Amino acid sequence: MSESRPEDAHAPLYSPRVVHDLLGRYGLRPTKSLGQNFLIDGNVLRLIVEAGGAAPGTDVYEVGPGLGVLTRELARSGARVTTLEKDERLRPVLEETLAGTDVRVIFGDALEFDWSSAPAGSLLIANLPYYISTAILTRVMRSGRFARATFLVQREVGERLIARPGGENYGFLSALVGFYGHAEIVRDVPKGAFYPAPDVTSAIVRLHLSGPGPEEGVLEVLEAALAHRRKTLRNNLIMAGYAAARVDTALRELELSPTVRGEALSLDQLVELARQLRNTP
Numbered sequence: 001m002s003e004s005r006p007e008d009a010h011a012p013l014y015s016p017r018v019v020h021d022l023l024g025r026y027g028l029r030p031t032k033s034l035g036q037n038f039l040i041d042g043n044v045l046r047l048i049v050e051a052g053g054a055a056p057g058t059d060v061y062e063v064g065p066g067l068g069v070l071t072r073e074l075a076r077s078g079a080r081v082t083t084l085e086k087d088e089r090l091r092p093v094l095e096e097t098l099a100g101t102d103v104r105v106i107f108g109d110a111l112e113f114d115w116s117s118a119p120a121g122s123l124l125i126a127n128l129p130y131y132i133s134t135a136i137l138t139r140v141m142r143s144g145r146f147a148r149a150t151f152l153v154q155r156e157v158g159e160r161l162i163a164r165p166g167g168e169n170y171g172f173l174s175a176l177v178g179f180y181g182h183a184e185i186v187r188d189v190p191k192g193a194f195y196p197a198p199d200v201t202s203a204i205v206r207l208h209l210s211g212p213g214p215e216e217g218v219l220e221v222l223e224a225a226l227a228h229r230r231k232t233l234r235n236n237l238i239m240a241g242y243a244a245a246r247v248d249t250a251l252r253e254l255e256l257s258p259t260v261r262g263e264a265l266s267l268d269q270l271v272e273l274a275r276q277l278r279n280t281p
């Protein structure tokens with residue numbers, strides 16, 4: 001910690017004053033296209049660390065440390081922390097705010113990261129960049145390496161994560177959660193918990209991941225079946241490249257109406273559909 005540091009050394013990192021001071025000293029402005037909404041609420045910070053289960057001996061992965069607010073708390077918990085940051089401009093800030101911790105900071109795109117390199121039973125704890133929250137969660141679930149994921153995300157994505165088949169918000173992400181475990185909304189978080197405030201309300205969501213995931217080929221069918229909410233399952237599958245005759249045979253075998261929508265199918269029916277399509281010439 002430099003002696004010339006102007007802000008009150010005792011003020012917590014999440015305090016708006018410290019956040020402004022850090023941004024000012026390093027000549028930075030939050031970048032909207034990178035989803036940079038920094039956490040400035042100590043209660044939300046404590047809640048996410050606690051709900052996430054960071055503790056000595058656990059392996060915690062974070063996407064987007066930003067100024068290091070959450071990262072520093074995670075390190076304090078005694079967990080082994082790996083954090084992935086795309087924005088190189090934050091390198092000197094993180095050198096300052098994470099000084100004295102043994103956090104592994106990797107600069108690069110979290111979408112390019114090899115999530116299967118994480119040890120089995122890892123935890124994801126993050127204030128996610130909202131523009132890629134679905135893509136990150138998909139990768140984390142599919143890696144099969146994570147026991148739990150606790151994160152800040154748009155409330156609307158939280159609703160999709162907890163949705164059940166047939167429900168208004170049910171889609172690909174909901175079905176994916178169904179295959180790997182289940183989700184809960186821990187708490188809604190108002191816009192004012194961030195600087196700058198995002199356009200939407202957020203939520204802390206926790207995913208419990210225990211399932212083995214779907215068998216081979218099911219995810220591809222799932223993606224096709226749920227691609228467009230307003231279209232029938234039949235049309236979605238045909239648009240994804242399945243021959244109409246093949247689709248019709250599979251629907252008949254499963255006793256499904258040609259007008260049924262993909263989001264009305266249970267997970268078991270989706271698995272059966274994938275098997276039928278595989279077995280239908």
Ligand SMILES: C[S@@+](CC[C@H](N)C(=O)[O-])C[C@H]1O[C@@H](n2cnc3c(N)ncnc32)[C@H](O)[C@@H]1O
Pocket residue numbers: 034035036037038039063064065066067068069070071084085086087108109110111126127128129130132
């Ligand atoms: C919502 S901010 C969270 C910052 C900090 N954890 C906090 O709570 O204040 C999202 C962070 O993700 C970073 N980010 C955006 N896209 C990324 C990507 N593709 N890979 C890794 N980090 C990314 C942003 O630069 C930013 O630091």
